[in-house]
């Protein structure tokens with residue numbers, strides 16, 4: 001209906017593009033803005049600027065001008081148009097790690113707010129979704145109060161986002177919970193209106209203050225990172241003691257206080273969130289004089305980084321002590337399956353280290369090839385798993401795509417020089433590979 005709030009989404013990456021499409025799916029009129037013209041060009045054709053399952057379909061169903069679409073989703077590069085159009089403005093720009101520092105780079109958030117605020121000429125709610133250091137919302141609220149022509153009618157709320165890449169559409173339409181940091185009842189009621197459908201489906205809604213809402217996000221990601229590093233630490237102990245971390249994870253996971261999820265040992269976590277979020281959290285705690293509270297995150301980070309180094313070492317040992325001239329077939333480049341994202345990817349990091357130590361590395365990934373080539377042009381790339389392992393002295397499984405689980409080890413065995421495989425994700429079945437004549441090794445599991 002014409003009474004429902006009009007939505008804008010600022011920043012159209014993994015988070016914003018998905019959020020914009022989801023808001024249109026929920027029935028709202030949506031206007032999106034990004035400062036990268038190429039992204040807008042793709043989105044206007046109903047195409048996502050990244051690979052995310054289901055997102056192209058959702059965009060196609062709503063982007064104005066796409067045949068048969070609802071027409072509820074449009075894009076612009078004009079801040080004036082954004083200010084004029086929106087009742088609720090979602091800020092979804094990214095906060096990457098600063099070069100050579102733990103802290104995150106707030107410049108995209110700051111400049112989005114500074115560009116938007118002077119155009120807030122009528123009552124509006126600005127909703128921050130980006131992952132930010134605690135205290136940012138308070139600072140940004142003051143900035144909006146200073147710059148917005150609408151004065152007190154322009155307000156800020158903080159509404160962290162918990163979506164996982166690969167499940168972004170599903171997580172956005174059916175979140176586990178919604179969290180809102182608000183300073184007025186009006187802000188809470190507007191958010192309740194925007195999220196009416198998930199709330200009607202029973203999604204818990206946690207309403208709180210600014211700092212708590214910001215901390216919910218960083219603490220959730222810290223907990224997840226800690227869980228992964230915990231099981232990876234157990235993998236190291238299993239290696240030393242001859243135990244099997246996969247069995248161990250299964251067994252402790254049956255205790256539902258522990259839970260089965262996020263206990264997959266392997267080459268560790270990467271991506272655009274967990275690594276930089278724990279570092280930014282440590283940096284911020286330091287500024288607040290609370291750094292001791294988070295020293296354990298330094299350990300979480302170093303356990304995680306050690307996994308990559310151990311994978312490289314395991315590979316070097318397996319090919320006879322030197323990587324010089326050895327052919328390595330690498331399966332996987334993205335930081336996780338069902339994504340094309342290679343930011344801080346453990347797979348690509350391992351491949352890069354092997355290359356630097358003189359190995360001839362050939363990489364294949366179902367969706368990450370273009371992004372991998374762009375940041376690591378010196379590695380070899382192949383168009384299929386079979387081509388990547390052709391002539392290989394050793395095969396590394398580094399991202400757990402379903403396609404790799406379904407590979408036929410016998411067929412692959414025909415292509416390689418030596419049947420030697422290292423599973424960096426603990427999702428291949430050792431029995432199946434060993435039966436096909438492969439020497440199979442995995443992090444944290446016994447050698448057969």
Ligand code: UDX
Pocket residue numbers: 161162163164165166221224228261262263264265266267268269270271272273274335336
């Ligand atoms: C994460 C959070 O899960 C999400 O809630 C938040 O909004 C953003 O950050 P994402 O980065 O998409 O999401 O990936 P996630 O599924 O959390 O995986 C992160 C990394 O941990 C991946 O590299 C993955 O391979 C690794 N991982 C995950 C493990 O090594 N073991 C596990 O058991 C689980």
